[in-house]
Amino acid sequence: MNLTKVALHSLGCKVNAYETEAMAKMFEEHGYEIVPFREGADIYIINTCTVTNIADRKSRQMLHKAKKMNQDALVVAVGCYAQAFCDTLEKDEAIDIIVGNDRKKDIVAIVEQRVNDVIDINDTGVRHEFEELKIDGMEEKTRTYIKIQDGCNQFCTYCIIPYARGRVRSRELQNILSEVDRLIEKGYQEIVLTGIHLSSYGIDFRNEKGQGEQVRSVSLIDVIKQIGGKKEIKRIRLGSLEPRIITREFLEELKRVEAFCPHFHLSLQSGCDATLKRMNRRYTAEEYKEGCRLIREYFKEAAITTDVIVGFPGETQEEFEECKKLLMEVNFAKMHIFKYSKREGTKAAVMAHQVEDSVKAARSSQLLQLDEKLRRNYMEKFLNRRINVLFEERIEIKGETFFVGHTREYLKVAVKTEENLANRIIQVETRELLNNEIILAIF
Ligand code: SF4
Incomplete structure (x- = not known):
């Protein structure tokens, strides 16, 4: 078989987008032609997402769409949905190969083995090292993402990610810096550091100490400082952070990095302690507020943005009001509002007192209105300067x-x-x- 045209499609988060770009680069390096999805390809790589039931559905739809585009094409399901729902996909005739997270770096070899009928790979093994993927930049030509961490150890009760992506694995600092150098050569001035749970960067280094070895201590701030030392990089942004990383020490160090952009995406999810507890989020509303207060002490006009889930199982009207009150107090620059959606295989999916869709919709629309108002207020502060x-x-x-x-x-x-x-x-x-x-x- 001579299959030369590859089309890739990414669903879900920035990490997936980064990994899709890296896979495209690997195919290109092996002499394949990357073509747009609609053009018709011999090989379709769908980097799937499983963050919600809707993401699952979209992932399946894209896989089927690929097969429809070309019945003879090889359709490859990669990523989180493929990892978490391997059994379902195995039964799906539209899909030829399933590749788990951590095997993406072998994607070309896996596809070629299949093409040459050497083995039939349905490989979804969760491995325990960081998967080294590299890119030459994203399609956007000024800002690019670098994935420095994968996996999550938090097990929030609504989230399937720790099952789909495994435990925290961090990328070696030297390796990150080499990628930054390559991106500088391409002319990029802005770097966004991404990961599934960025705040956990480096915790796996500390856990892997062998006998007689020194504990390695590298954390997110070290990565930021090292990149900040490269004069060609004018802007460093961070992906989503967990509130507990915000300490005086962390902010003091950040303040010294000239390229650091004062935009903090601090994932909140709920502003009510009881809801946070059911979500297994490991901070209180008060701790969250204190984090925001500290940020503003160091970066007066920082953009603080967040994610909020409405209608989590058991969320009463009082709990929702408590959450809303906190949102107003913090005065976010932007909020992403999500209606809770059941994720099969998670603890929250089987919790009692699931919230009616109509209640979720009403709460969501209230918060969307609030978001619009807060967003405008924040933007107006920057006028006439x-x-x-x-x-x-x-x-x-x-x-x-x-x-x-x-x-x-x-x-x-x-x-x-x-x-x-x-x-x-x-x-x-x-x-x-x-x-x-x-x-x-x-x-
Ligand atoms: S922190 Fe919670 S929501 Fe985020 S990836 Fe980990 S388990 Fe999922």
Whole structure:
């Protein structure tokens, strides 16, 4: 068989997007042509997600869509859904190969073995080292992601991730820095550090001490400091953080890293202690608030963003109100609101007092309204001032051409111009809100 065209599709989080990019690069290096999904390919790689039941469904839909595009194509299911629901996929005739997380780095060999009919691999083994994947940058040409950690040891009761991705594995610091150097050569100025549970970076190094060996102590702040030492990197962003990482010591160190962007995505999920407890989140609402207060002590105008789940099993109206009160107190720059959705195989899925869909929808819509208001308030604070923007791409709004980019707080700013500003950091003057997402500025 001569299968040369590969199409890849990523579902779910930034980590998946990063890994899909890395797999594309590996295929390219082996002489394959990467083609858009719609063009028709010989091999389809679907990097699946299982964070919600909807993600499961979308993953299955994409796998079937791939087979429909070309009945003779090899359809490969990779990633979290493939890992967690291997048994279901094995019975699905649309899928030719199932590859678990941790085997993505062998994806080309696995596919080639199958093509040559050497073995029939349904390999979903969870392994215990960090899977070294590398990329040359994402499609966006100014900002790129680096995956520095995989897996999670937290076992929140609603989440399937620890089962799908296994325990915490961190990437060696040297390896991360080599990737940063490669990305610098490509001209990237902004790096986003991602992981499944970023705050756990390095805990596995501490656990792996052998007899007579010294405990290795490398944590997230060391990664940030080392990358911050590279003068070509003008911006470092962090993916989602767990509230407990926010300490005075951590913030003091961050403050010294000039490239660090004051945007903290601190996953909250609920602002009520009783709900947090049922979720097995390991902080209290008070501890969370204290984290936010500390952040603002060090970074006065930091963007603090978060995720909130409404309608978690047992969430009473009082619990919801308590949560809402905290959201208003913290005054978030952006909130991502999710309606709780049952995840088969998790503790929460079998908890008593599941919340009616209509109640979830009403609570979600209240919080979406609140989000809109808080988002606008935050954006308005940045009007009528000179601010640095790293420009990314040209867009059209109502027939007019703008160039858009982001501030260090991750606010989107647009300037009306025909000029190509891509990958340039320019100071502009902010004027008004174009809409709830974009601030209009002039030079
Ligand atoms: S911290 Fe909780 S929600 Fe996040 S990946 Fe781990 S188990 Fe899932």
